[in-house]
Amino acid sequence: MKYTRAKILSNKKIVDGIYEMVVAEDSIVKPGQFYMLKHQGGTLLPRPISISESKDGKITFVYATVGKGTQEFATLTENDYIDLTGPLGNGFDIDRKYGNVALVAGGIGIAPMVMLARELRKRNKGMKLDLYAGFRDEIYLTNEMCEYINEGYVSTNTGKYGHHGFITDILKVDEYDTVLCCGPEVMMKKVVEMCKMHGVQVFISMEKHMACGVGACLVCTCKTKDGNKRTCKDGPVFRGEDVIFND
Secondary structure (H helix, E strand, C coil): CEEEEEEEEEEEEEECCEEEEEEECCCCCCCCCEEEEECCCCCCCCEEEEEEEEECCEEEEEEECCCHHHHHHHCCCCCCEEEEEEEECCCCCCCCCCCCEEEEEEHHHHCCHHHHHHHHHHHCCCCCEEEEEEECCCCCCCHHHCCCCCEEEEEECCCCCCEECCHHHCCCHHHCCEEEEECCHHHHHHHHHHHHHHCCEEEEECCCCCCCCCCCCCCCEEEECCEEEECCCCCCEEEHHHECCCC
């Protein structure tokens, strides 16, 4: 982990409410890790943003403008600077033997799946690696994953693209040995239940409000079978069966 002021190389809207920011930052990162981002002179607390891609001395963040902090990020332009703390969290174990894998993403939860798919494919050319991605209306980042996956399945709440409904409606967990998942908690709870039913191992990346990103403030506490865990420090990736979801 390190603190740095990074130069913004690009910051563009890719669909309504979703932006892609590329910064000059050369660190060793794992899929599923994140940075705390803060614009100097802006909101008091930094915001946790997942790493979508990291290569060639550049890190790509994809974020949703859901509050004042991320709305400030959207106003930044090329050659501006942003404060970074990271990389943080434990990320996905890309060297683990997963067998056949389904990547399941909901909304902005697709962001870490790009780098995850690339790294998994790099390590196992012959593995079955499929993507299931659910969105409200517009889809994004699916094209960036085409070269790494075998098959891709999309759903939208509005029916504009793919299946009209939820991605869990068309997820065939029984065809996989492992599911790797990131997205809204209600979706991940459903995925974990489906995996338990079919005896499929599942790892989920939790999304929680954070203040410090290093485990000191306990804002991002997550309930597990082994007691409360800090999403930023002990996670954000946990075994699905270990997490106790809110009803």
